[in-house]
Amino acid sequence: xxxxxxxxxxxxxxxxGMASFNCTSSDRNFQYFWWYxxxxxxxxxxLMSIFSDGDKKEGRFTAHLNKASLHVSLHIxxxxxxxxxxxxCAARMDSNYQLIWGSGTKLIIKP
Amino acid sequence: xxxxxxxxxYLVAVTGSEKILICEQYLGHNAMYWYRxxxxxxxxxxxxxxxxxxxxxxxxxxxxxxxxxxxxxxxLQITALKPDxxxxxxxxxxQLGGSETLYFGSGTRLTVL
Numbered sequence: 001x002x003x004x005x006x007x008x009x010x011x012x013x014x015x016x017g018m019a020s021f022n023c024t025s026s027d028r029n030f031q032y033f034w035w036y037x038x039x040x041x042x043x044x045x046x047l048m049s050i051f052s053d054g055d056k057k058e059g060r061f062t063a064h065l066n067k068a069s070l071h072v073s074l075h076i077x078x079x080x081x082x083x084x085x086x087x088x089c090a091a092r093m094d095s096n097y098q099l100i101w102g103s104g105t106k107l108i109i110k111p
Numbered sequence: 112x113x114x115x116x117x118x119x120x121y122l123v124a125v126t127g128s129e130k131i132l133i134c135e136q137y138l139g140h141n142a143m144y145w146y147r148x149x150x151x152x153x154x155x156x157x158x159x160x161x162x163x164x165x166x167x168x169x170x171x172x173x174x175x176x177x178x179x180x181x182x183x184x185x186x187l188q189i190t191a192l193k194p195d196x197x198x199x200x201x202x203x204x205x206q207l208g209g210s211e212t213l214y215f216g217s218g219t220r221l222t223v224l
Contacts, residue, residue: 034212043115043201043215044154088154090213097142097159097207098167104153 002027004091006102014110019076021105023089026070030091030100033065033072038086038104047087048074076107084109114138115216117202122221124192131178132187132219134202140214142166142207143185145177148218149198160185161207192223 003026013019023033032051036044050056050063050072057063062075072091076083089102118133136143145157159166163179174196178186189196199218205211 032211036213041217043203043217044213045215046212049210049212086153092211097211099156099213101154101156 002030002093002100004030004089004100004102006089006105008105009103010106010108012108012110013079015079015081017079017109019079019083019107019109021074021087021089021107023072023091023102024070025072025091025100027093028067028070029093029095030070031067031094032092033063034090034099035061035063035074036088036090038088040085044086044088079107079109081109081111083107113217115202115204115214117200117216117219119219120217122219124221124223126192126194126223128192129188129190130192130221132189132200132202132221134185134187134216136183136185136202136204136214136216138204138206138214139183140204140206141182142205143179143183144203144205144213145185145187146201146203146215147198148201154201157187158185189221194223197221197223 035047038044050065064073090099115136142161147155157170176188199220201218202216203213
């Protein structure tokens with residue numbers, strides 16, 4: 001069964017620090033990746049998508065994809081209390097539209 | 112204005128009863144989805160529909176039946192409710208062939224007593 005392994009399960013970062021999340025896919029056919037964020041009491045919201053190897057930067061958020069190592073990561077610099085949330089990676093293959101989700105990382109930003 | 116409307120926000124039901132969760136999207140998307148979130152499974156895909164046709168079903172139980180009366184509606188009927196069905200149910204939509212980013216509603220929190 002296709003899987004996306006996400007780590008760590010939880011993360012505590014001081015305000016202003018760097019938060020990093022990782023996902024490793026089980027299948028080389030995963031081609032498209034997204035990062036979603038979910039604040040308590042809300043639905044998940046897309047942060048970034050990344051489809052090509054390398055880095056993609058949007059403001060304080062940087063995603064990195066290495067398809068050869070089946071690895072995608074998300075880094076948040078200058079973390080703010082409002083970044084405290086649950087973060088998910090999601091991936092899909094070229095051959096179908098089904099998204100495979102990681103298990104989530106709970107991020108707590110300490111003031 | 113919310114672009115994906117889910118009703119109700121909270122729902123309490125008794126074991127064995129039947130409930131319908133409502134979802135409407137106003138993003139003009141061609142695909143809609145149901146997801147379930149609980150303490151046991153952070154985000155669990157249930158169904159996907161495109162143009163009112165079922166694309167994928169990952170729900171083992173036939174007690175869960177999606178209903179699409181219009182292309183921007185995808186309701187979820189749950190019959191013979193069990194306490195294990197207690198969870199938050201999220202509706203989502205996306206544009207297949209476009210960005211394919213999912214947009215989620217704010218969820219319906221279901222509690223089965």
